Amino acid sequence: MSTRFLIALSFLALLLTTLHADSTPVDTVADELLREFDRDGDKKLNRAELQAALASLAETDSLSPNEKSTVLEQLTEPQFIRIRRDDKKQPIALDTSVVTYKSPTSGVTVDLIGAVHIADKAYFRNLNRRFRDYDVLLYE
Numbered sequence: 257m258s259t260r261f262l263i264a265l266s267f268l269a270l271l272l273t274t275l276h277a278d279s280t281p282v283d284t285v286a287d288e289l290l291r292e293f294d295r296d297g298d299k300k301l302n303r304a305e306l307q308a309a310l311a312s313l314a315e316t317d318s319l320s321p322n323e324k325s326t327v328l329e330q331l332t333e334p335q336f337i338r339i340r341r342d343d344k345k346q347p348i349a350l351d352t353s354v355v356t357y358k359s360p361t362s363g364v365t366v367d368l369i370g371a372v373h374i375a376d377k378a379y380f381r382n383l384n385r386r387f388r389d390y391d392v393l394l395y396e
Contacts, residue, residue, distance in 0.1 A: 289309050292309070292312075293305045293306075293308050293309045293312075322360070336352065336353055336355060336368065336370030337350065337351070337352050337353070337370045337372065338350075338351050338353075339351075350372060350375075352369070352370035352371055352372060353370050354367050354368070354369050354370070354386075355367070355368045355370075356368075367390070369383075369386070371383060
């Protein structure tokens with residue numbers, strides 16, 4: 257499973273904990289997600305299983321119509337990294353992005369920052385400057 261889906265699973269678990277009135281720990285919710293949606297039994301959620309988990313969240317009665325539409329918007333696969341090409345289809349740049357997810361119930365916001373390990377100094381200076389704006393950073 258790619259890091260993107262591990263992060264998405266972590267976010268999904270975090271989002272679901274906001275729906276639990278008893279503040280169920282994220283690990284417990286993640287285990288519940290695996291039990292319910294891991295169809296192939298590999299202890300991981302592949303893309304289809306993760307999308308099914310997100311879709312089931314959108315069907316939850318505890319969400320308002322606006323909250324459900326927010327969850328459904330998050331079902332579309334964001335691009336964290338892309339290769340930009342010129343008119344002749346030649347690669348000219350590698351772009352990374354920041355994708356923001358917000359819990360429809362608690363307002364908790366998580367930014368997933370696409371980053372690469374090989375880049376010029378300016379890229380890393382910009383990335384480090386961006387990191388200063390966050391309360392907490394988790395590196396995956």
